[in-house]
Amino acid sequence: MTTTQPTATAPQQGAAGLPGSSQPPDGEAGAYETPAWLIVATREVVVRVTNRAFIVSTLLTIALIAGFGAFSLWQSSRTTTYTVAVTAPEGSAIVTQAAAAAHQADAKVTIEARQLSDDSAARALVESGDAAVWLHGGDGGWTVTSADEVPVALGTALEGAVRADALAANAAAVGASVDSLERGTTVTVARFDGSPIEEGFVKVATFAFALLFLMAAMMFGQQIAASVVEEKQSRLVEIIATAIPLRQLLAGKVGGNSVIALGQVVLFAAVGLVAVSFSEWSALLPALSVAVVWFVLYFVIGFFALACLFAVAGALASRMEDLQSTTSPMTTALMLVYFASFGVSGTGAVIASYVPIASVVSMPARILAGDTAWWEPIVSLGIMAAFAAVTVLIGEKIYRRSLLQTRGRLSWREAFRTPE
Template sequence: MSTDTSTDRTDRTDEPAWLLVTRREVVSRITDKSFLIGTALMVVMIVGFLGFTAWQDEKTDDVTLGATPDAVAMATAVKDGASAVDDKVRVAVVELDDDAAARAALREDDVDAWLHPAEDGDGWQLTSESSEQDSLTDVTEAVVRQQVLARNAADAGTSVDALEAGSSVTTSFLRGDAERAAVAEVVGFAFVFLFYFAALIFGMQLASSVIEEKQSRIVEIIAAAIPLRHLLAGKVLGNTALAVIQLLVYLVVGLVGMSFTSYKSYLPALSGPTAWFIGFFLAGFVALACLWAVAGSLASRTEDLQATSTPLTMLMLVMFFGGLSLDGRAQVIASFVPPVSAVVMPKRILAGGVEWWEPLVALGLLAAFAAVTVWVGEKLYRRALLQTGGRVSLRQAWSAAE
């Protein structure tokens, strides 16, 4: 009876039932204050992070280096050579009368550090009041090393270049470009985090809405009006659309903000990987969204969701930490294994060195996984949704009558 009624009512509508459900999901969420506030807060966080990065890029670290008479010449060399080592560090030299004056200057914060010969007579020592002066230490080490090498080379009748000949070490990757590695690591983390964040937040909300409809018995009224597969399709597509819209907002804000940092030269190289990430995100999210709907249909109360969603939560944690920690051969293999490939392959594309066919194969496998997940999930969803009286196991849902 319900099948005939739902068919008649669906035929009388101007558009498919799944489209009505999709529209309801999108409109109800996009006008929800918590959704808008959450999105705005994330945008503020992204802008704040990029703004801080841009500020750090432009920031000059002004440091004051104290020197007793036996170290004035070396301190002056540090001052003159600082910009060659780090153009963000500017050193000012303060001449001090003796060791006692240097210690007093440190205690009064008149100088950031005091340069003097080491007590054992071997090398130089940089003394600070109570904390390491990282930028000054790096500059001082580099300049002092260069000065001492030049002096020792002159004493030996040779040159620094001759002494250092053949000692340079460069890095390269069998796969990818070493120059892009740091940027790829940061952007790759952003990709993994955005996928995990969207799948978890929207997934939990999707599952909760399924439970609410089931617990209030509203779903029985909906089932009499439209096929349950249309209800599932509308929920999955609606949440997918919202997740993609939110993702695009974050990506646009991130890429525009990045243009104001020192990493703006990498923007052209990020356009391709970003497009691939959107494709992998779409396929991976559809698969997980369907599983979240199943988790909601297996529960009869909100309290049951933790139990029914535990396997899915564990899977997402594996994806998150796998996307962050895998490297080498393990990363290559994982980039073809759904659903982990949704976060691993875009990260590999970012690093470079990926053959043209690899993303296509990985995306095809992920799409096939999503299709199987949707097929299996649709059956479990329909068979578990109308069962009340307690939590439904996967075996009970699969063996239940249509």
């Protein structure tokens, strides 16, 4: 009989499904459900990275950084040849000396003489651009004539050669050697802190950090605020609020955007480091890499601290047009950080490297300059982490309070007072 078996097994199945058995009571409770914040974060990431404007701006920035690297590479591999028009035979001798000196200073610089019969031919050659300068003798010295500015390397080399030539002649006239005349005239530059990194390089790197942070924080911060207000304006947030806790929505938004912001900054930093490795500063790469790692670390926590506040700014607004005023506390703070990064030095820079958000730029700059004790970045990072924790806590509260308010724009002050 076909019906015997099912009736016999049915009670057993029932028993296995009883509460307290090892079987999950039903499919729904046993099935794994993706956490809501992860669903939200995934959407934020997908929507962002498939956005045409985002892709274009990212590629453009990478192209810009790579372009800098390529330019540096081309610049450093390029040999420059200067032609000097001369009319007197002594001129050729000086150019030969200058060429040797210039080559010693920079292997990629070549200087060659072009002997011409008269002054007008030499003048014509310079004017046509085929020669950089015309070296001609006058009473008691030489004159370098050019159509416009004399290239620094060429000018220095020619001046040195003329000086050495005259010095040798003058020394011979008084019966002394050149060495004896030059004794004690050399100056050696030294610093207490060994071989420091060029100040100019630190400035450039600081500027890069500041710009990168400002751009990323503004762009992604505004993005978070805009995506919050988009949902609020369209009342999508009401549908979402009935489905998941608002805390999860906030976590997903901040998390998703932080991941993209971080990804973009890491990408830019990596391309930047590669670019630097092709530049004349390639020797500074190890020190720079350390500073960049610190910068990325600071960036993550600093951005996270701001991200919640940007989400709050979105929740305070009720239309896109309100964002400009509700985000102004953050944009003002970011601009201050940006300008402070070049404006302060000495004690000011030390203080800035401990102030949350400002430290994102100031501390990596100090690390790069090599004037931090090992514990300083750790303490400063701790301060910022504490600050981030506070903004997340406060931000989450205001976000929940103001997100479902539909009656116009709230001020930050009102949002604090609004009951839940």
